[in-house]
Amino acid sequence: MAASKKKAASPSTEPAWAAALPYLQPWLAHQLRTTEQPGVSVAVAHRGRVLLSFAQGQGGDGARLTPRHRFRVASHSKTFTAVAVLKLREQGRLKLDDAVGAYVPGLPADVAAATLAQLLSHTAGLVRDGYDAGQWSDRRPFLDEAALRDDLARGAVLPANTRFKYSNHGYGLLGLVVEAVTGEPYTAWVQREVVQAAGLKDTVPDAPQLADSTPFAQGHSAKWPLGRRVGIPGRNPTNVLAAATGFISTAADLARFFASLDPDAADSVLTPASRRELVRRQWRDPYGSVERWYGLGTLSGGTPGGGAAWDHFGHTGGFQGTLTRTVCVPAQGLSLSILTNAADGMAGVWVDGALQLLRTAAEHGAPSAAAAGWGGRWWSLWGASDLLPLGRRVFVANPGLTNPLLDAPQIEPAAAVDGSTRHGRFVQAGGFASFGEAARLEHDARGRAQALWLGGTRLQTEAQAAKELARRYGGG
Structure with missing residues (x-):
């Protein structure tokens, strides 16, 4: 990653948020179990250094899913394509306000007039x-x-620059621009100049670039309407739409790559100025319950x-049988990628819960x-509760929720241990919970936790x- 190099920061203690990393695995294991999802692969990095990488569930080929399994990461491809275009701009080979028709002839007038920035x-x-x-x-x-040209021959659907309107076809055009400028196939140039350059x-x-022997996470349908999931091979080529949806990757690679796009990253294939342009919020999603912007x-x-x-930037991806999401939180030096191999995969909400x-x-x-002495998963008629110690508090998390800390009661533990029992008191809880009441964690003679009392x-x-x-x- 030669475009920008800063002196790497000397190793230091892990960030405070790393205290929650050990809980991600048991929480997501419970989520897989209760939602009957086939598998999940997760990676968390701090300033590009992977702190946690794990996989759970099945890869779809009868084998256990591992962090080395590659996933179809679909629209993450758009970030790679945007990086490719910005790298070509840094080399003086194109400008973002160039019309796409200057590189791809034979388009209808309103499509040809679209700028590269508008497509991006x-x-x-x-x-x-x-x-x-x-x-x-x-x-x-x-x-x-x-076939792409046949679709675009009908012209644009809306006037340019009127609103954010997602278009895979637009990124297909950007792939053709890369080919026109470099004189190489899109996949070959991007593999060398972006993927390999990023390490x-x-x-x-x-x-087609994936070896047959490479561990590959097969996709799956949703459980319904069949009442069971069916495997989706997912190794089909995406042809001219590779620039929009073709990429195959791992959670760890994506966590590292998006970390390198942080404008303050030490190493990147792009200059800081290009990275600032890449992640700058430009267009708001005009219709949605979640506040989102596109750069x-x-x-x-x-x-x-x-x-x-x-605040974070990143991308999502949806291919036949996979749903994936990666985010980078620049102020925290944090990047997180969660990949799921089902059409109803929960990567999106699991990223939100992990954050x-x-x-x-x-x-x-x-x-x-x-x-620190409080922990474990505890059960009752009502399901599971997890004890998550953070700072001077113990959170009573609900692993069945996509945000396990939603309205989670908090216990303040006593410093002393009474024989084999730890005591505490609820110091934070909703009005319908056990605020002010006692909590205790009981152990047997061998020191093994045996029971948890939350109030009564x-x-x-x-x-x-x-x-x-x-x-x-x-x-x-």
């Missing part, structure tokens, strides 16, 4: 996926150049409760000596709870 920001007013989008349901192959070893621009090949937003310190966990850890820090409610280990439920209500 999805404001050229072009059709999203054409007039037969069957490629997204495996009813037809992904478009070649002739990514597990990323390719499209399926040049990047989505941006914020973390509720976090303020500007938790809330990490934000809370950043606020409270590593557990105190008194809090006794929670047990999973085995104990299952045995009681079977005895009381049958079914066991």
